[in-house]
Amino acid sequence: MLRFLTRKLAYGLAILVGINLLTFVLFFKVNTPDDMARMQLGGKRVTPDAIEKWKAERGYDRPLFFNEQEQGIAKLSNTLFMDSSLRMFAFDFGRADSGRDIASEIVRRAGPSLALALPTFVVGLGVSIVLALGLAFFRATYLDFWGTVLCVVFMSISSLFFIVMGQFMFSRVLQLMPVSGFAPGMDAWRFLVLPIAVGILSRLGGEVRFNRTLFMEEIGKDYVRTARSKGLSESRVLLVHVLRNALIPILSASVAVIPLLFMGSLITESFFAIPGLGSYLIEAIAGQDFAIVRAMVFMGSFLYILGLILTDISYTLADPRIRLQ
Amino acid sequence: MQPVFLITDIFVYAILLFVLWYIWHVRSDRNLRANWRLAMKRPVAMVSSMVLGFFLLVAFTDSIHYRKVLPSAPGQAIQYSSEANSVLDEILQPLATARERSYSEPLSAVAFRKETFERDGVSVRDYPRLRFGGKHLDQPELQLSADIYQRTAVALGWASCIVLGVLMLGLLLARYGSRQSLAIVASKFLHGQTEWPWRSMAITFTLMTLAICWVAFLSQGYHVFGTDRTGNSVLVFAMKSVRTALVIGGLTTLVVLPLALLLGVMAGYLRGWVDEVIQYVYTLLASIPDVLLIAASVLLLQVFIDKNQGIFETSLERADARLFFLCLILGITSFTGLCRLVRGETLKLRELEYIQSARAFGVSTPRVLWRHIIPNLMHLVLINTVMQFSSFVLAEAVLSYVGVGVDPKTASFGVMINTARAELAATPLVWWTLTTAFGFMFLIVLSANLLADAIRDAFDPRTRLRSASSATAPTQEVAA
Numbered sequence: 016m017l018r019f020l021t022r023k024l025a026y027g028l029a030i031l032v033g034i035n036l037l038t039f040v041l042f043f044k045v046n047t048p049d050d051m052a053r054m055q056l057g058g059k060r061v062t063p064d065a066i067e068k069w070k071a072e073r074g075y076d077r078p079l080f081f082n083e084q085e086q087g088i089a090k091l092s093n094t095l096f097m098d099s100s101l102r103m104f105a106f107d108f109g110r111a112d113s114g115r116d117i118a119s120e121i122v123r124r125a126g127p128s129l130a131l132a133l134p135t136f137v138v139g140l141g142v143s144i145v146l147a148l149g150l151a152f153f154r155a156t157y158l159d160f161w162g163t164v165l166c167v168v169f170m171s172i173s174s175l176f177f178i179v180m181g182q183f184m185f186s187r188v189l190q191l192m193p194v195s196g197f198a199p200g201m202d203a204w205r206f207l208v209l210p211i212a213v214g215i216l217s218r219l220g221g222e223v224r225f226n227r228t229l230f231m232e233e234i235g236k237d238y239v240r241t242a243r244s245k246g247l248s249e250s251r252v253l254l255v256h257v258l259r260n261a262l263i264p265i266l267s268a269s270v271a272v273i274p275l276l277f278m279g280s281l282i283t284e285s286f287f288a289i290p291g292l293g294s295y296l297i298e299a300i301a302g303q304d305f306a307i308v309r310a311m312v313f314m315g316s317f318l319y320i321l322g323l324i325l326t327d328i329s330y331t332l333a334d335p336r337i338r339l340q
Numbered sequence: 341m342q343p344v345f346l347i348t349d350i351f352v353y354a355i356l357l358f359v360l361w362y363i364w365h366v367r368s369d370r371n372l373r374a375n376w377r378l379a380m381k382r383p384v385a386m387v388s389s390m391v392l393g394f395f396l397l398v399a400f401t402d403s404i405h406y407r408k409v410l411p412s413a414p415g416q417a418i419q420y421s422s423e424a425n426s427v428l429d430e431i432l433q434p435l436a437t438a439r440e441r442s443y444s445e446p447l448s449a450v451a452f453r454k455e456t457f458e459r460d461g462v463s464v465r466d467y468p469r470l471r472f473g474g475k476h477l478d479q480p481e482l483q484l485s486a487d488i489y490q491r492t493a494v495a496l497g498w499a500s501c502i503v504l505g506v507l508m509l510g511l512l513l514a515r516y517g518s519r520q521s522l523a524i525v526a527s528k529f530l531h532g533q534t535e536w537p538w539r540s541m542a543i544t545f546t547l548m549t550l551a552i553c554w555v556a557f558l559s560q561g562y563h564v565f566g567t568d569r570t571g572n573s574v575l576v577f578a579m580k581s582v583r584t585a586l587v588i589g590g591l592t593t594l595v596v597l598p599l600a601l602l603l604g605v606m607a608g609y610l611r612g613w614v615d616e617v618i619q620y621v622y623t624l625l626a627s628i629p630d631v632l633l634i635a636a637s638v639l640l641l642q643v644f645i646d647k648n649q650g651i652f653e654t655s656l657e658r659a660d661a662r663l664f665f666l667c668l669i670l671g672i673t674s675f676t677g678l679c680r681l682v683r684g685e686t687l688k689l690r691e692l693e694y695i696q697s698a699r700a701f702g703v704s705t706p707r708v709l710w711r712h713i714i715p716n717l718m719h720l721v722l723i724n725t726v727m728q729f730s731s732f733v734l735a736e737a738v739l740s741y742v743g744v745g746v747d748p749k750t751a752s753f754g755v756m757i758n759t760a761r762a763e764l765a766a767t768p769l770v771w772w773t774l775t776t777a778f779g780f781m782f783l784i785v786l787s788a789n790l791l792a793d794a795i796r797d798a799f800d801p802r803t804r805l806r807s808a809s810s811a812t813a814p815t816q817e818v819a820a
Contacts, residue, residue, distance in 0.1 A: 033624045041636060050643045167793065171730065171786035173737050175757055176778050183764055281631055282738055300635045301743055308636055316627040323623075 023327055027320040034316045035103065042305050051305055108310035111299075117310045121292065127197055128279030128291030131207055135214035136276055140269060143219060144262075147226035151234060152253055163227070169220025177217040178286045181209055195288035210287045214280065226265060233261045263333045271326045274318035278311075344405040344424040346660040348587050348667075352403040355590050375719075378798040383540035385794030388787035390544050395582050395784055402428035402583040405656075424656050428583075432576045435559055438472035440571035446772050447562045449474025449484050473562045488558070495557035499550045507542060514538075566772035568759070574773050578780050580751035585784055588667055588736045588746075589729040595671025596728065600678035601721060605709055607679075608686025618683075626676040631742065637669040638662075638744040659747035666739070666746060670732060678724045682717055689713055719799040726792035730785040737781065753781045 052066040108117035150162045185191050186209070197206050233239065234257055242252045279293035288294070292311070299307035366372045379385050404427045407420040429436065443452035450467035457468050469475070477483045515525045532539040555575070558564050565574040607618035625633070645658060652658040689695060690713070698708050739745035740754025748755060756777040763770035 029620070030624055030627055033620065034628060037624070038636070041640060050647070167789050168786065171782055171789050173734050173753075173757075173778060173781055173785075175737055175741065176782075179757075179761065179764060179774060187764075275629070278629060281742060285742075296632070296635075297742055300639065303639060305639070308632065308639070312628055312632050312636065315629040315632055319627040319629070323627075 019331075020324075020328075023324045027324060030320055031104070031313075031317060034313065038309050038312050042309055051303075103310065103313045108313075109306065111304050111306045117307055120295065121310070121314065124279075124290055124292045124295050125277055126291075127203075127289050128284065128293060129277060130203060131210055131214070131284065131289055131291060132276040132279055134207070135211045135280075136269075136272065138211065139215040139218055139222065140265075142215060143222035143226055144258075144265065146219070146223045147230055148253060148258065150223070150227045151230035151257070152249070154231065154234070163224060166220040166224040166227075169216075170224070172217075172220075174213075174217035174282065177213045178283065181213045181216075182286070185209055195286065197287075197289045206287070206289070210283050210289065214283055226261075229261045229264055230257060233257045236260075267326055267329050267333060270329045271319075271322040274321040274325070275315070277318055278315055341409060342407045342420050344407055346403075346405055346424070346657060347664045348591060348660055349403045349405060351591050351594065351664075352400065352587065355594060356400070375798050379794045381536060382794045382797075383537035384790050386537045387540050387544045388790040388794075390541065390548070391783060391787040392791060394548060395586060398428065398579060399583040399586040401431065402426045402580065422654060424654055428579065432579060435563070435573045436576050438563070438573065440470050440472060440563070440567045441468075442567070442569060442571050443770055444470055444473055444563060444567045444571075446564055446566040447473075447484075447488055447558065448566070449477055449480035449562075452768075452770070470563075473567075476561055487561070491557050491561065492554060495553045496550065498557070499546075499553035502553070503546045503549050506545065510538070510542075565776045568773050569763075574776050577751050577756060578753075578776050581753045581756060581777070582780065582784070584663065584746060584750055584752040585733045585736060585781065587663060588670070589732045589788070591664070591667040592671045592674070592732045593725050593729055595668055596675040596678060597721065597725065599671065600675040600682055601714065601717070603675075604679040604682025605686050605713055605717070608683040609690050609705070609709060609713060615683075618679075622676040622679050625673065628673075630673045631739070631744075633673050634666075634669050634739060635742065635744045638666065641665050641669075655749060659750045662747045663750060666736075670735065674728065674732075678721070678728075681720055681724065685717055685720055686713055689716055719801075723792070723796045723799055726788070726795050730788040730792065733781065733785050733788070753777045 048070050049066055052069040053061050056065055056069060106118060108121070111117050111120070146162075150159050153159045153162075182195070186193060192205055192209050195206075197203060230253075234253075238260075239252060239256060242256050243249075247256075277292065279289075279291040281293040281297060283289075284291045284293035285297045295307065296311050298304075299311070366376055380389070405424045406426075407422075407424050410419040410421050412419050441451065444450075445452055448470070450469055453467070454465050455468050456463060456465045458464075459466070469480070474480050474484060474487070477487060511522065511525055511529065514529070515522050518525060528534055529538055529542075555564050559575065563573050563575065565578065568574055568577065603618050603622070607615040641662065645652075645662065652661060695708060695712055698712055703711075736745055736752060737754035737757055740752055741758050745754045746752045756773060760770070760773035760777065763773060
């Protein structure tokens with residue numbers, strides 16, 4: 016187990032190094048600091064002096080990989096790559112181009128993001144499993160057929176539609192809850208109910224259909240026939256035998272997503288003006304703040320790799336047949 | 341006229357040629373033909389491909405671009421317009437030029453908001469008349485509904501003539517083709533007992549003809565889907581958006597396919613360090629959240645375009661280049677899933693006896709891949725392609741909302757939704773822009789999804805077995 020884990024961790028680290036190099040090349044080599052400065056300061060009539068000043072303020076005027084002017088180890092350490100890319104491994108993201116500290120901003124915004132993403136994920140998973148189980152129970156009937164059709168219809172509706180209609184119906188016509196915004200502490204639920212419902216609804220179609228396929232696959236297996244021939248009732252077969260076995264792939268797939276919940280959801284957050292990481296990113300993109308985008312790319316891939324490793328572990332725990340290679 | 345070939349135009353033609361080649365290929369391959377027959381005999385598949393076909397036609401007419409000759413004095417060199425037009429632009433010309441001042445409701449003769457203007461020398465505050473919508477009416481408040489009903493009746497009359505004509509022609513052809521009496525052919529058709537789902541196709545054709553005729557006839561006097569804030573027809577914008585949506589769906593698929601197939605097959609078949617490298621690359625790409633990678637790339641592209649204004653002659657070309665790169669980036673971020681699938685399947689295939697024996701006979705690696713591995717992967721590729729198509733169309737809207745989608749000047753559903761969003765806060769409500777955008781998008785994505793389902797059921801060996809027994813039994817009942 017330990018060897019397996021170290022192998023996985025080493026691979027994850029290798030991926031992170033790759034990400035780091037890739038983003039560095041993209042943001043400093045393809046798109047030079049001069050371009051960034053011009054973009055930030057606006058327009059074409061920017062004086063070279065202003066660009067130099069902007070770069071110096073942010074330390075972007077140093078060489079990329081190798082500093083000739085320094086002595087000893089500083090030749091390597093006092094470079095852009097060291098300063099802006101490598102130290103991300105210590106989760107030190109430095110300052111945004113606008114001047115604020117990125118790491119503390121991320122910590123501050125992770126809370127609202129999680130308050131939105133976690134309930135959406137948990138409730139959504141529960142609802143989709145229950146509905147899929149229902150469809151599997153009524154399989155090969157009109158209920159199942161039209162339920163599946165409804166899933167396809169839901170999948171075909173843009174998630175933007177659910178947001179727009181939700182805001183319109185509940186906040187404007189019925190005036191049940193605020194259109195958007197956020198409040199710290201317990202008051203937050205009033206702002207969160209609608210986005211959570213919208214988030215669940217917009218993903219429901221695909222998830223129910225996917226889980227239904229998993230259930231149907233399980234139902235066709237031999238042990239289910241054995242359980243039936245033993246005289247168990249259909250509901251007992253489904254709820255005890257099929258559900259437990261089908262939960263293995265469903266939950267293992269979910270494990271991969273859990274770390275990414277920290278990243279928040281871009282669209283929902285910005286539509287409902289929730290000050291989470293998703294809207295942070297949108298603001299960064301709109302303001303073309305490359306430092307934030309870089310930091311978020313690193314965070315995102317770090318969490319993704321964490322999810323991959325967790326998935327591997329959960330697979331080996333759930334299914335002993337999978338050997339630890 | 342001087343033809344203009346935008347980058348995406350060339351790819352639209354390429355896709356079209358590819359589809360034609362594929363149809364020819366299917367006709368000559370017995371297994372493929374059987375699978376496609378299985379898929380297309382389902383009414384849902386036929387109906388959705390008819391709807392998609394209509395949108396494809398719209399997109400295609402919007403992909404033939406040219407620059408018009410400007411009127412010039414005799415003896416002068418021929419001057420071309422600086423704007424590139426498409427055939428669709430030409431068709432929609434009367435509507436596109438019939439601009440209003442601002443918002444107007446669908447099928448309305450007066451503006452949406454009250455204004456102060458002079459009437460008979462007196463300054464009044466009222467809804468001003470539109471420039472185009474209902475300008476043929478003297479007293480819109482009295483004549484409007486009668487006029488709309490009358491036009492609707494004419495449109496429906498024309499539509500039913502067309503439908504009846506086509507139906508009669510079809511029945512006659514079927515009668516002489518099958519050498520059965522007309523009564524038998526007609527009764528089979530009405531009861532849906534034909535080999536192909538002709539009845540469902542006829543119903544779809546009728547509905548589509550009715551809708552198109554109605555819109556066409558009413559568009560001669562009104563803005564059927566209203567106008568937006570700048571007074572442009574929403575219908576025109578939506579029609580122009582169809583191409584963007586389909587290009588995003590189709591072109592991105594075109595990027596994904598070769599990339600995923602080549603890398604996946606190589607990784608699965610060659611194993612060793614090639615496998616390691618390819619796995620590393622796609623895990624790397626998959627680990628960056630999609631939106632982030634797209635956002636980063638589009639930001640870089642924006643910088644590039646701003647730096648090199650000179651490359652593009654017209655603003656249309658600039659917007660088109662951005663659309664092209666968006667497809668490219670979207671393809672690069674989303675090929676990983678298919679690549680992983682292809683690799684896994686190749687790993688399984690390479691251990692099978694027929695591959696082993698091919699190798700034992702000394703067949704070269706490229707030939708084994710091309711003749712034996714890739715044809716056996718095609719069902720996976722096809723299923724994945726059609727399933728991804730609609731997700732790309734949906735993704736465009738979201739990306740355009742984030743601000744990293746298509747050029748804001750390009751007509752697209754994302755841009756449409758984005759600009760219409762603010763209108764929901766206004767009272768009274770401006771509902772038609774959003775409704776039209778969502779409606780069009782829903783129609784495209786739904787028919788693509790349904791078609792994808794039918795294709796998957798026909799091509800996936802696992803579901804094909806199951807569909808014979810239980811899972812899709814009701815489908816056949818409904819069809820029968």
